[in-house]
């Protein structure tokens with residue numbers, strides 16, 4: 001989607017209109033779709049405007065829901081609108097999409113959805129569009145617009161055209177299921193901080209609090225009940241971290257020995273740093289490196305919140321991983337986790353804005369960056385050391401193909417299979433498999 005430069009220039013980073021749930025959701029859609037901002041950046045300021053959890057919940061549900069179903073909502077809106085709105089009026093199109101989302105997907109009663117959405121046009125200081133919003137939404141309910149056939153196939157799957165085509169190419173058998181899974185809401189997974197509490201004990205606390213959950217593997221808990229994270233038992237005491245089960249697999253896949261010097265490259269906000277240090281208290285030191293200072297601040301906060309007994313072993317460094325070999329403060333490493341910057345195409349179900357923020361051209365840039373970082377970290381790995389490459393992508397260009405090209409370039413690299421039976425390079429987890437995010441891992445051993 002093109003950035004609406006004129007409006008973006010005059011626009012503020014936080015909303016200036018009066019507080020109104022529908023106006024705020026439309027504003028969030030505008031910020032993502034026209035100004036290219038992420039929901040992670042936008043939503044916290046919007047949530048601050050509401051004290052009631054149900055209002056925050058509605059805002060999230062409606063905004064993320066519209067981003068999931070965007071192609072359908074756009075198709076209906078453009079069918080019903082004589083000509084597209086431009087400039088600062090574009091927000092009215094987003095408001096209309098929100099109205100259609102309430103009627104069709106949230107099953108809000110027609111008259112309530114229409115009147116509340118019309119009120120939101122006034123809250124957005126656009127009262128002259130109330131009549132238009134009213135007419136479009138009524139037209140939608142009266143004329144069975146939802147039954148119209150979709151003119152292009154990507155619309156039905158809620159995907160941008162380029163990603164629809166890419167998934168069809170990469171996964172001829174599975175792309176429809178991938179699209180379906182990517183449009184579902186993701187469960188909330190916790191990694192229990194074993195230095196603080198065992199999974200069994202934590203499970204008892206959840207039972208006492210009446211929070212339905214399941215325990216998985218070596219310390220993951222999947223919440224079934226919808227619960228606000230700060231209200232979970234042990235939030236202030238660092239008993240857990242929110243982390244998808246796929247991301248937690250790094251603890252099993254990178255075997256760390258006592259005395260190892262470990263690099264966590266591209267580490268912020270520190271989910272995997274905490275996981276690795278938690279289960280490997282005897283490692284010598286863990287360097288956590290990232291090139292975004294503000295994200296490293298969050299990493300430091302997360303370390304503090306976890307109250308780890310061995311937190312002094314973590315060395316936090318602001319550095320560019322693409323130029324790591326020139327960094328004179330770095331030792332050679334026994335083990336490296338490279339959680340590479342990627343398209344994030346595996347976590348669309350958690351962050352549906354990714355579908356609209358990411359462009360086809362970004363993939364080539366990311367593949368080149370990943371390749372450069374891989375070469376740089378490889379130079380810092382000791383002979384006999386292991387590198388675990390990870391992405392939250394499902395695109396082979398960033399994953400299996402990236403690693404195959406790396407193996408072709410480096411005679412001293414051997415792939416250590418993760419799944420002996422898999423004919424593929426690395427382990428590609430697809431979204432929804434065992435309720436995990438889409439993720440990729442490949443393990444490489446450095447030989448002489």
Ligand SMILES: C[S@@+](CC[C@H](N)C(=O)[O-])C[C@H]1O[C@@H](n2cnc3c(N)ncnc32)[C@H](O)[C@@H]1O
Pocket residue numbers: 247265266267268269270271272273289290291292295319320321322339340341342
């Ligand atoms: C997938 S996220 C890392 C998530 C993190 N490992 C965790 O588990 O919480 C990728 C990270 O790579 C960082 N990054 C991107 N390009 C980088 C570069 N050239 N050098 C260092 N870090 C980089 C980003 O700032 C981002 O924090």
